Amino acid sequence: MSGTTELTAAALMPADEATREIAEDLYREVVDAPIISPHGHVDPVLLLEDAAFPDPSSLLIRHDHYVTRLLFASGVSFADLGLDAARPAEPRAVWRRLAENWHRFAGTASGYWLQHELASLFDVRSELSEANADEVHDRIERVLAEPGFRPRALFDRFRIEVLATTDDPLDDLATHRELTATGSVAGRVIPTFRPDAYLDPAGAVFADRVDALLDATGRPGSFDGYLRALEDRRAHFLSHGAVSTDHGVLEPFTADLSADDAERLFRGAREGRLDSDEQRLFRGHMLFQMARMSVDDGLVMTIHPGVSRNHHEPTFAAFGPDTGHDIPVRTEYTQNLRPLLNAFGTAPGFHVVLFAVDETVYSREVAPLAGFYPSVFIGAPWWFLDAPDAVLRFRSAVTETAGFYRGSGFIDDTRAFLSIPARHDMARRLDSSFLARLVREGRVSLPTARRIARDLVDAVPRKAFKL
Structure with a gap:
């Protein structure tokens, strides 16, 4: 077998010995602290059914687009990764493809998380390679068969205190209700209101979603009825423990329209006759309305902008969304959010968390906004930026302007349940490292x-x- 993947206290710590000692001391303060995960995409059915996890490739490769995208870029077809439903791939063969390309993950966040999972969950201390691929695969399979490796047992083992899922507004939330009623896990599993498909008239399903929303709530087909229907569903989420809403928009544009203009655009949107400028104006007004509703009902508003979804049309047509070709674009917050913040930025109890995958916006806009508006919180590094060097750049970009207490805390934003501890542990190590430098420099x-x-x-x- 080749080199080891042993994780030590020094992983991701400063190279300088004196600074590293301080960082390791700070890390010991938090290494065993419970995990609070207020934004993520784990399916709650996983916990309700509590079924054994499938084979290693399904668990660690096929459903993790961080992994599949880099393998695809390296010449491995999606069919060879088992993503083509018409041509099922043998799980061991998929695993071997990862092992053959393991060296390509060196230095990446995905590589670090996988290394952490292999070592901490499966006691795999040797670096994955073609030579040991089958041996590692068999070891993981044996662990997956153990009763202590079921999802609920791992939830408690991971010390998860709060886990938020992401849910459609018309979800009846029966799964969350049953998890709460049965006390199946020690921590809280709470829903998050994600209304994007109901707010964007450019979406192919917008009209159908609005019809379903109005039917489900019994509200009339006017713009006011549409708003009341959304408020009804938010109330349903609140009654099931939700604390936030999530908005995945291309741009965080907001607009405050008159009642007549809003009604006109709403009717045009339902009939599919708005041009692109009108669609943008309607989206902007609905993001504004979501903030107005958060002021009224107290749900925290999170905004995740700046991603061009499904960039490669042939891949989207063949394999669907979330297959690794969502690409970041530039983001602007200061002018886009001005109507929203002028109306609600100082409203008591309003919280809006601003995320970005354009890291130039951190020091230029997000930190200054959070350094003035009581409502604005800085979203943790997200998606392509929840990686070691990017997290340290983030801390440098925002701390001198807004300090440490205007942020969201770490957000794992993952569907990969097993990676949650690895991601939070990474953030804790990096924050300890950053703080240690400030201690050494006499700044803290x-x-x-x-x-x-x-x-x-x-x-x-x-x-x-x-919370």
Whole structure:
């Protein structure tokens, strides 16, 4: 077997010995702290059914687009990865493809997370390779068959205190209701209201979704009835423990329209006759309305902008969404959010968390906005930026302007249940490393750094998400 993948206290820590010692001391403050995960995409059915996980490739490769996208870029077809329903791939063969290309993940966040999972969950201490692919595959299969490796047992083992899912507005939330009623897991599993398909008239399913929304709530087909229907569904989510809404928009454009203009655009949107400028105006007004509703009902508003979805049309046509070709674009917040913040930015109790995959926006716009508006919180590095060097750049970009207490806390934003501890552990190590440098430079005292390290994994996310 080749080199080891042993994770030590020094992983992701400063190379300088004196700074590393401080970082390791700070990390010990938080290494065993419970996980608060207020934004993610784990399917709650996983926990309700509590079925054994499938084979290693299904668990760690096929449903993780961080992994499949890099393998595809390296010349491995989606069919060879088992993503073509018409041509099922043998799971062991898929695993071998990862092993053959393991070296390509060196230095990536995906590689670090996989390494962490292999070592901490499966006690795989040797670096994956073609030579040991089958041996590692068999070891993982044996672990997957153990009763202690079922989803609920792992949920408790991971010390997850709060896990938020992402859910359609018309979901009856029966799964969440049953998980709560039965006390199946020690922590809370809460839904998140995700209304994108009901707000964007450019979407192919917009009219159908609006019809379904109005039918489900019994509201009339006017713009006011549409707003009341959305408020009804938000109330349903609140009654099931939801604390936030999520908005995945291309641009965070907002607009405050008159009642007559909103009614006109709504009717045009339902009939499919708005041009692109009118569609943008309607989307902007609905993002504004979502903020107005958050002021009224208290749900935290999270905005995830700046991603061009399904960039490669042939891949989307053949394999569907979430297959690795969503690509970041430039984001602008200051002018786009001005109507929303002028109306609600100082409203008592309103919280809006701003995320970005355009990291140039952190120091230029997001941190200054959070440094003034009581409602604005800085979203943690997300998607392509939840990676070691990007997290440290993020801390440098926002801290001098907004400090440590205007953020969201770490957000794992994942469908890959097994990677949640790895992602949170990475963030804790990196925050400890960043704080250690400030201690060494005499900018923060060690007792204050210890408090900040603890607050970043507990008090900070609790405040931002009203937990």
